Amino acid sequence: MCIQIPLVLYAVALLALSTTLYLTGRHMNRVWTEMRNELRELRGAANARTVTDSPDTRSGGTRTSSGSDLDSGL
Secondary structure, X not given: OOOHHHHHHHHHHHHHHHHHHHHHHHHHHHHHHHHXXXXXXXXXXXXXXXXXXXXXXXOOOOEOOOOOEOOOOO
């Protein structure tokens, strides 16, 4: 009887630890999946934008801090 109590406590502790690790692993998997999906959405949105959306490249010239076009002759 003396040996059975520590074995039962050991089994219960092992079960609690394995359950905790399993649930933590599931949670981490869910978090990584959500992060991966958000990253894909952000990459898709970034790829959908074109270079011509930028005001610096739309005119074809290089802008100075005052906003004038150096290459367009304005």
